Amino acid sequence: MEKLLVRGGARLRGTVRVNGAKNAVLPILAATVLTPERCRVAGTPRLRDVEVMAAILRGLGVEVETQGDPAGEGRLITVQAREVSGCEIPDRLMREVRSSIFLMGPLLARVGRVKMSHPGGCAIGPRPIDYHLRGLERLGARITERHGYIYAEAPAGLRGAEVDLDFPSVGATENLIMAAVLAQGLTVIRNAAREPEIVDLEMFLNSMGARVRGAGTHTVRVEGVAGLHGAEHRVIPDRIEACTLMIAAVATRGEVTLKDVIPQHVQAVASKLREAGAVVEEEAGGLRVVCRCRPRAVDFKTLPYPGLPTDVQPQMMALMCGAEGTSVITETVFENRFTQAEELRRMGADIRVDGRTAVVRGVPRLSGATLEATDLRNCAALVIAGLVAEGSTVVERVEHLDRGYQDFELKLRRLGADLRRVRA
Numbered sequence: 001m002e003k004l005l006v007r008g009g010a011r012l013r014g015t016v017r018v019n020g021a022k023n024a025v026l027p028i029l030a031a032t033v034l035t036p037e038r039c040r041v042a043g044t045p046r047l048r049d050v051e052v053m054a055a056i057l058r059g060l061g062v063e064v065e066t067q068g069d070p071a072g073e074g075r076l077i078t079v080q081a082r083e084v085s086g087c088e089i090p091d092r093l094m095r096e097v098r099s100s101i102f103l104m105g106p107l108l109a110r111v112g113r114v115k116m117s118h119p120g121g122c123a124i125g126p127r128p129i130d131y132h133l134r135g136l137e138r139l140g141a142r143i144t145e146r147h148g149y150i151y152a153e154a155p156a157g158l159r160g161a162e163v164d165l166d167f168p169s170v171g172a173t174e175n176l177i178m179a180a181v182l183a184q185g186l187t188v189i190r191n192a193a194r195e196p197e198i199v200d201l202e203m204f205l206n207s208m209g210a211r212v213r214g215a216g217t218h219t220v221r222v223e224g225v226a227g228l229h230g231a232e233h234r235v236i237p238d239r240i241e242a243c244t245l246m247i248a249a250v251a252t253r254g255e256v257t258l259k260d261v262i263p264q265h266v267q268a269v270a271s272k273l274r275e276a277g278a279v280v281e282e283e284a285g286g287l288r289v290v291c292r293c294r295p296r297a298v299d300f301k302t303l304p305y306p307g308l309p310t311d312v313q314p315q316m317m318a319l320m321c322g323a324e325g326t327s328v329i330t331e332t333v334f335e336n337r338f339t340q341a342e343e344l345r346r347m348g349a350d351i352r353v354d355g356r357t358a359v360v361r362g363v364p365r366l367s368g369a370t371l372e373a374t375d376l377r378n379c380a381a382l383v384i385a386g387l388v389a390e391g392s393t394v395v396e397r398v399e400h401l402d403r404g405y406q407d408f409e410l411k412l413r414r415l416g417a418d419l420r421r422v423r424a
């Protein structure tokens with residue numbers, strides 16, 4: 001176990017690069033099993049979740065090679081699934097990364113059967129996979145659950161179908177697209193999620209010879225093809241990392257320029273930060289974020305893209321703890337995603353949680369305390385709170401950060417923050 005020691009008070013200043021998107025690279029790596037040919041995925045971040053996905057692929061008999069990315073700070077991952085020798089994903093790895101579920105669609109499409117347990121991931125409420133399973137059944141898969149395992153089979157191949165999602169689930173949309181690319185006929189996914197990572201997946205699949213249209217809209221159409229070939233792709237920048245750094249800049253009343261960011265992808269957070277009193281403006285090849293005074297409280301609601309992402313709600317809450325006024329936060333995407341509130345209260349924050357709503361009354365200052373992180377984004381929120389608090393903060397279980405932020409502490413240190421990691 002590791003902990004982070006943060007001494008608050010420094011204003012973040014300088015320029016920082018954003019890494020490739022975790023949530024784009026995970027489904028893209030899963031998609032590489034759709035072809036026996038070689039795929040190269042550039043700009044992949046060095047993250048625990050990506051390592052686990054690579055380990056799962058290797059366990060399936062897929063060749064995975066990782067090297068430094070000649071054009072950036074990330075990695076270049078070369079994958080070749082000449083033959084897929086297995087179709088069972090080890091329980092231990094399934095539990096570690098929820099995104100292992102992404103392999104269900106591609107494996108069904110490629111080898112016609114899969115065995116896996118229920119996936120793990122962040123502790124942010126029950127995260128069912130019923131939309132994935134029901135959608136795959138619509139495509140002709142036979143799914144059974146026995147002794148804690150899910151068995152999916154499509155010995156005669158998948159068939160195109162119409163699927164209506166009850167909620168625009170990111171993972172289910174991606175899984176179904178990947179299952180459909182080699183299915184016979186046309187698949188139409190309605191009420192699809194519109195996240196930029198789905199558009200990135202569509203680009204990758206189409207560069208492999210797939211026929212996917214409509215990613216980024218509510219209706220995705222996939223015309224099945226007989227086979228796919230190898231491809232090269234560079235993943236989009238991580239909008240959640242970008243937003244986390246933007247929020248940290250505003251919270252510390254700093255001045256930070258982000259490079260490698262797609263401004264349109266962070267629009268919802270940028271406008272909330274402007275409402276809170278910050279300046280957020282596009283600069284050649286980047287985004288400049290400045291805040292000179294105490295941020296004002298703003299109300300916000302998490303929503304599927306293009307709304308404000310649930311993955312930045314904890315960090316925004318940390319910002320609101322020190323804002324002027326009262327903020328009402330509504331979490332509409334996940335249940336139980338206010339786990340950071342209890343820890344923030346230890347720092348003197350005034351937060352009342354009632355179901356999916358949190359009311360945060362800003363206090364003039366937070367004070368350093370010992371906190372325990374329980375998931376990736378809540379950990380990022382606690383670090384932000386530590387940066388603005390008076391005195392020292394200790395964030396325990398900081399290894400959660402490594403699932404989703406490459407070089408986070410190094411980046412913050414280069415911007416002037418005073419923090420270091422120690423073994424607990």
Ligand code: UD1
Pocket residue numbers: 022023024026098099126127128129130131132133167168169170171172193197309310311333334335
């Ligand atoms: C993805 C992101 C995650 C982000 C989330 C919402 C990746 C690797 N992860 O997760 O960082 O927080 O989108 O933007 O891309 N649901 C069901 N049944 C299902 C699937 C989902 O009820 O079969 C529910 C979930 O419990 C949740 C909501 O739908 O309440 C949205 O989940 P979903 O969009 O599927 O999130 P993930 O794809 O798991």
